[in-house]
Amino acid sequence: MPTAMKTPGPDHPITITPAPGRVTVRAGGAVLASSDRALALREADYPPVLYIPREDVAMDRLQRTERHTHCPYKGDCAYFSIVDAGPRGENAVWSYEAPYPAVAAIREHVAFYPDRVDAIETR
Numbered sequence: 001m002p003t004a005m006k007t008p009g010p011d012h013p014i015t016i017t018p019a020p021g022r023v024t025v026r027a028g029g030a031v032l033a034s035s036d037r038a039l040a041l042r043e044a045d046y047p048p049v050l051y052i053p054r055e056d057v058a059m060d061r062l063q064r065t066e067r068h069t070h071c072p073y074k075g076d077c078a079y080f081s082i083v084d085a086g087p088r089g090e091n092a093v094w095s096y097e098a099p100y101p102a103v104a105a106i107r108e109h110v111a112f113y114p115d116r117v118d119a120i121e122t123r
Contacts, residue, residue: 012073015042016105019122023050025057027082027089027117033057039105043073050120051109054095062110067091075099080110082117092116 019038024031035056040048060083067079074096082089095110096103114120 012044014044014073014103016040016103017042019050021123023052024119024121024123025052025112025117026119026121027061027092027112028085029118030061031058032061032082032117033110033112039109041103041106041111049111050122051106051111054108054110057110062093065091071096073100074103074106085116088116090116 017040019040022034022036023038025033033052033056035052037053037056039051041051042048062080063083065079065081069077069079071077075098077094077096079091080093080095082092085092092113093110094113096106097108099106112120
């Protein structure tokens with residue numbers, strides 16, 4: 001499990017550490033993800049983002065979209081919508097499928113926009 005600080009640049013530090021406890025994501029009244037193996041990515045001055053292993057996510061409830069973005073620090077990003085979640089669930093989930101080596105720990109993980117799901121709980 002990664003614990004060391006990842007620094008793509010001195011002005012833009014990125015740290016990836018194991019998230020404490022269990023992370024559960026709920027959408028549409030159901031559990032979409034539940035994991036005690038989530039990672040917390042802290043990037044510069046942004047709020048931490050929880051990345052959950054795909055193995056712990058109901059990937060059958062997600063549908064890949066055409067949206068793609070690029071981050072100069074993490075790489076190319078793919079997006080997914082939550083099936084049956086309506087407009088709120090569009091592009092609600094993202095993943096760096098081939099991240100840069102400095103953030104390779106988030107490969108095979110997904111993250112959720114907190115305002116596009118019912119809840120992201122940590123216990």
